[in-house]
Every structure is written in C-alpha cells, then in structure tokens.
Amino acid sequence: MSEIALFGAIEIGLVYALVAIGVYLSFRILDFPDLTVDGSFPLGAAVCAVLLIAGVNPWLASLAAALAGAAAGLVTATLNVRFKILHLLASILTMIALFSVNLRVMGRPNVALLMQDTVLTPFYGLGVPDHIVRPLVVGAIVAAVVLLLARFLSSEFGLAMRATGVNARMARAQGVDTDAHVYAGIALSNALTGLAGALFAQTNGFADVTTGIGTIVVGLAAVIVGETVLPARALALALVGCVVGSILYRLAVQLALSADSIGLQASDLNLVTAVLVAVALILPRLKAKASRSTARNPGAAR
Amino acid sequence: MIAVEDIHVTFGRGTPLEKHALRGVDLSIPEGQFVTVIGSNGAGKSTFLGSLAGDVLAEQGRISIDGADVTRWDTPRRAGLVARVFQDPMAGSCAALTIEENMALAAARGRRRGLGLALGSDRRKGFRDRIAALGLGLENRLHDRMGLLSGGQRQAVSLLMATLAGSKILLLDEHTAALDPATADFVLDLTRRIVRDNRLTTLMVTHSMRQALDYGDRTLMLHEGRVVLDVAGEERAGLDVPHLLALFAKQRGGAEISDDSLLIG
Numbered sequence: 001m002s003e004i005a006l007f008g009a010i011e012i013g014l015v016y017a018l019v020a021i022g023v024y025l026s027f028r029i030l031d032f033p034d035l036t037v038d039g040s041f042p043l044g045a046a047v048c049a050v051l052l053i054a055g056v057n058p059w060l061a062s063l064a065a066a067l068a069g070a071a072a073g074l075v076t077a078t079l080n081v082r083f084k085i086l087h088l089l090a091s092i093l094t095m096i097a098l099f100s101v102n103l104r105v106m107g108r109p110n111v112a113l114l115m116q117d118t119v120l121t122p123f124y125g126l127g128v129p130d131h132i133v134r135p136l137v138v139g140a141i142v143a144a145v146v147l148l149l150a151r152f153l154s155s156e157f158g159l160a161m162r163a164t165g166v167n168a169r170m171a172r173a174q175g176v177d178t179d180a181h182v183y184a185g186i187a188l189s190n191a192l193t194g195l196a197g198a199l200f201a202q203t204n205g206f207a208d209v210t211t212g213i214g215t216i217v218v219g220l221a222a223v224i225v226g227e228t229v230l231p232a233r234a235l236a237l238a239l240v241g242c243v244v245g246s247i248l249y250r251l252a253v254q255l256a257l258s259a260d261s262i263g264l265q266a267s268d269l270n271l272v273t274a275v276l277v278a279v280a281l282i283l284p285r286l287k288a289k290a291s292r293s294t295a296r297n298p299g300a301a302r
Numbered sequence: 303m304i305a306v307e308d309i310h311v312t313f314g315r316g317t318p319l320e321k322h323a324l325r326g327v328d329l330s331i332p333e334g335q336f337v338t339v340i341g342s343n344g345a346g347k348s349t350f351l352g353s354l355a356g357d358v359l360a361e362q363g364r365i366s367i368d369g370a371d372v373t374r375w376d377t378p379r380r381a382g383l384v385a386r387v388f389q390d391p392m393a394g395s396c397a398a399l400t401i402e403e404n405m406a407l408a409a410a411r412g413r414r415r416g417l418g419l420a421l422g423s424d425r426r427k428g429f430r431d432r433i434a435a436l437g438l439g440l441e442n443r444l445h446d447r448m449g450l451l452s453g454g455q456r457q458a459v460s461l462l463m464a465t466l467a468g469s470k471i472l473l474l475d476e477h478t479a480a481l482d483p484a485t486a487d488f489v490l491d492l493t494r495r496i497v498r499d500n501r502l503t504t505l506m507v508t509h510s511m512r513q514a515l516d517y518g519d520r521t522l523m524l525h526e527g528r529v530v531l532d533v534a535g536e537e538r539a540g541l542d543v544p545h546l547l548a549l550f551a552k553q554r555g556g557a558e559i560s561d562d563s564l565l566i567g
C-alpha cells in the first residue's frame with residue numbers, strides 16, 4: 001500500500017468514525033436500530049456543498065449539515081415515538097424520503113467542489129503535504145467530538161439517555177422522560193452523521209446522492225471492529241473504539257483492494273462489508289453454541 | 303397523603319380480551335402510613351400500584367397526592383412524588399450501568415436533568431456513605447455493573463435508590479417474591495428500617511398473609527378489582543392468618559384455599 005493510499009484510508013476512516021459514533025449512539029446506547037444515516041450522510045454532504053458554493057463560511061456550512069442531519073433524525077424519532085411506527089421501518093421511510101430531498105437540495109445528482117474554500121483550506125500550504133493535512137484536521141474534529149460526547153454521556157442528561165436504552169421502564173420510574181431522550185439521541189446520532197457527510201464532501205471535493213448507500217453497514221462494521229479490538233466498558237473508551245474500528249476497517253478494505261491476487265474492485269466494497277458484518281453478528285452465536293456443546297460433551301473438544 | 307376516588311381501569315377495551323381490572327377503588331391513605339396489600343392472582347394489585355405510579359391511567363375517578371391532582375400525570379412526572387421497587391430485581395435497575403450510575407439516576411428523580419456531571423466527587427462520597435449503611439460491603443463496588451449483583455443485593459440497592467430523591471411515597475410490588483427466604487427476610491427488614499427512617503407512606507403488595515399482618519399498620523385485600531377488606535388498628539391486631547384465610551375464602555365464594563401454600567407464605 002502506498003503512503004498516499006495509507007493516509008487516504010486513515011482519512012476516510014476518520015470521516016466515517018463520526019458515522020460509527022452516531023451508529024453507536026443509536027444502536028448501542030439507545031437500542032434503536034436507525035437506518036436514517038444512509039440518508040443523513042449524503043444530506044450533510046449536499047447541504048454543505050450547496051452552502052459552500054453559495055459562499056457560506058465552511059464551518060457554518062458544516063454546522064448546517066449537522067443540523068440538517070439532526071432534523072432528519074427527528075423525523076425518524078417522531079415517526080417512531082409519536083406515531084408508533086417500528087423503528088427500523090420509520091428510519092427506512094426517512095431514508096427513502098431523504099433521497100428525494102437530497103436531489104432537491106443539490107438540484108442534480110452530484111455537485112463538485114472545485115474552487116470553494118473548505119474547513120481544510122487554511123491548513124494547506126503550511127509545509128505539511130495535503131494528504132497528511134486532511135487526516136490531521138479531520139482527526140482533530142473527531143477528537144473534539146469524542147471528548148464532548150464522552151462528557152455529555154456522563155452528564156445527568158446523558159446518563160438518563162443511557163438508561164433509556166438499557167431499561168426504559170426503570171428510567172421512566174426514575175422520572176426520565178424517555179421519549180425526549182429518544183428524540184435527542186437520534187437527532188444527535190444523525191447530526192454526527194450529517195457532519196461526517198459535510199467532511200466527506202470537503203475532503204473529497206464532491207457531494208453525490210449515491211454516497212449514502214451502505215452508510216449504516218459501514219458504521220456498524222466500524223462499531224463491531226472497535227468492540228472486538230477494544231472491548232471496553234468505559235464509555236469514553238468505547239467511543240475511541242468506534243474511531244479505531246473505523247480506521248482499521250478502512251485499512252483492511254484498502255489492503256484487500258490493493259492486493260491484486262484477491263481481485264476485488266471498489267464496487268465490491270458493499271458486498272464485502274455486508275459479509276463482514278454478517279459474520280461478526282453470527283460469530284458470537286456460533287462461539288456460544290460451540291462452548292455449550294463442549295460443556296455438555298467434554299470429550300468432543302479434543 | 304394519597305386520595306383515591308372511585309378509580310376504574312380497563313385493559314384492552316373493546317377487544318375480546320377486555321379486562322376491567324380496577325372497578326371503583328376508593329381509598330385515603332394518610333401520610334406515613336404503611337399499608338400491606340394482598341389478594342389472589344389477577345385481583346388487580348399490580349394494576350392498583352401502577353395506577354398510583356402513572357403506568358396505567360385511570361379512565362374514571364381521581365387520584366391526588368399531597369393535594370395535587372395527578373390523575374392525568376404520566377409516570378416520569380409522578381416519579382418526583384413516588385418511588386418504586388419492582389418484583390423482578392432486573393426491572394428496577396439498569397444491569398448495564400454501574401451501581402453509582404444507577405444511584406445517580408435515582409437521585410435526580412423529579413429534578414431537571416442538565417449537563418452537569420452525574421457523578422461529581424461529592425455525590426460519589428454521599429453514595430458511598432449511603433450504601434455502606436446497608437451493611438452489604440457494596441461501598442467498595444460502586445464501579446461494578448448492577449448486573450453483577452445478586453437479586454437480594456439489587457433489591458436492597460433499589461430500596462436505597464427509592465430514598466435518594468426525597469420522595470415520600472414508596473410502592474413495593476412483591477419486591478421479595480423472587481428471593482430465597484433468608485434474603486427475603488433481610489430485604490423485608492431493610493424495608494421496615496428504610497420506611498421508618500424516611501417516614502415513607504408505603505404500599506407493599508405481598509403474597510404472604512403472614513407478612514401482610516406482621517408489617518405495616520393497615521392491610522387491604524383486593525378482589526376482582528375492588529377493595530374487599532380494609533383493616534387497621536385494633537381490628538387488625540386481633541387478626542391472624544387463619545382469620546384472614548377465612549375472609550379470603552369467603553370473598554372467593556367459599557372455595558377451599560387453605561392448601562394454597564402461596565397464600566399462606
């Protein structure tokens with residue numbers, strides 16, 4: 001793997017680390033399987049790209065992308081909490097709707113960012129090569145998000161959010177307005193995803209409606225890889241695990257793609273990721289089964 | 303003070319499984335009273351406690367707590383006034399959170415939860431002292447996940463959690479039923495102590511007639527959604543388990559139930 005490819009993998013891993021953290025919030029902390037991210041990621045990219053072209057400050061454009069993602073999350077949460085639509089279905093409805101919304105936002109299927117300033121612009125030309133500047137800047141943003149989120153989750157509000165996901169009945173008996181915490185958590189999850197979309201657009205120089213496909217699976221893959229290499233109970237570490245998982249996942253993908261002998265193409269990525277996530281979900285069951293049967297029949301282990 | 307006026311609760315209204323679980327419960331419970339509640343399975347005991355906590359809303363009647371009409375309040379809103387311990391030790395706490403996190407959750411009951419740290423060092427120290435008083439050695443395990451505790455330990459911590467926010471009403475729904483006898487006795491003693499020390503108005507559902515008479519100062523029997531026996535003071539002091547069983551049997555149309563070991567406890 002070339003140096004450029006290596007830093008490229010780290011960079012895209014860091015961008016998707018924000019998705020992984022968002023997915024961790026919805027799937028793990030709130031126990032709310034939310035597929036909205038497939039729509040809120042390109043939404044963030046689209047909103048950011050359009051605003052950049054309109055001459056808006058890149059940080060403001062990124063913030064707007066996060067807010068757009070939050071709004072998408074609120075739609076899903078409303079469909080689920082208020083109208084009692086199953087969470088998966090609610091998020092699929094939002095995701096499908098967002099495909100049209102994203103086309104409207106951009107006015108066409110993709111938008112190129114050529115001359116526009118991005119959050120990266122001020123850091124170019126300071127003597128560090130561009131392909132290293134990008135992961136550094138994105139990494140700094142991710143680090144800030146991890147710190148803020150870890151602090152948030154250990155606040156009274158954040159603790160109540162975690163309780164909502166673990167035992168909603170108990171949380172309500174302790175006076176937690178669980179509905180409000182689902183709204184807040186899903187909005188936050190998609191805000192992070194929207195921000196990831198904005199960073200994707202700025203690091204890659206384009207926004208495209210199709211970039212959202214499979215976002216959820218990539219996010220989940222990162223979460224699972226992170227949990228495997230960094231099995232931590234402490235929340236802050238679990239968030240770091242999401243980041244590490246996302247980077248490792250991208251490095252693995254890069255390796256697989258660059259090894260000619262395997263013969264994989266970039267377009268095989270979704271298939272490979274889906275298989276990886278499926279295997280990761282199946283493995284614990286197989287392991288449990290194996291240990292059960294060896295426990296029953298100790299001789300069989302030899 | 304709790305005032306319950308003629309409340310009715312129906313589950314699954316308009317379906318083939320429609321169940322009129324509470325059929326006009328009318329009660330007034332003065333501050334500081336410890337009420338035990340008995341009744342056969344399906345009598346409506348849990349539904350009654352649920353209607354006080356806000357889990358089920360009464361479709362008719364009125365509930366007021368300390369003068370406030372809470373009839374339409376949902377569970378989180380009532381949580382500032384009412385604390386509970388459930389029958390299932392898993393239900394009343396978060397297994398995946400640590401002991402101190404569970405305590406922090408309970409301590410914020412009835413307050414706005416802001417962005418301040420849930421576990422500052424002052425609060426940690428307070429929790430350590432409170433949990434040390436249980437005498438279970440849990441003060442050194444505040445960072446352990448709740449799920450690692452035994453059922454009895456979890457119920458003990460749940461009881462303690464019920465006292466952290468200063469609410470004055472405690473609802474116990476067969477909170478010792480899932481425990482072995484020795485542990486159940488420990489938790490019951492702890493219950494008595496906590497109720498006394500915090501001057502809590504308490505409703506305790508139990509399937510044991512013995513406990514119903516031994517604990518507290520008033521006993522209610524529910525049957526088919528109604529209060530069919532309500533004794534306190536001298537009258538109650540003169541009752542023993544066979545009396546209670548006889549009354550119980552009468553309510554059930556004279557059926558022989560004395561061999562129902564569950565009810566003798």
Ligand SMILES: Nc1ncnc2c1ncn2[C@@H]1O[C@H](COP(=O)(O)OP(=O)(O)O)[C@@H](O)[C@H]1O
Pocket residue numbers: 313314321323341342343344345346347348349350
């Ligand atoms: N959520 C519910 N939905 C439908 N029926 C219920 C529900 N909860 C309780 N019931 C019914 O209401 C009646 C009273 O139940 P409950 O209050 O749990 O009785 P107890 O606690 O005295 O054993 C029972 O017939 C029960 O089947």
Ligand SMILES: [Mg+2]
Pocket residue numbers: 347348349
């Ligand atoms: Mg019950």
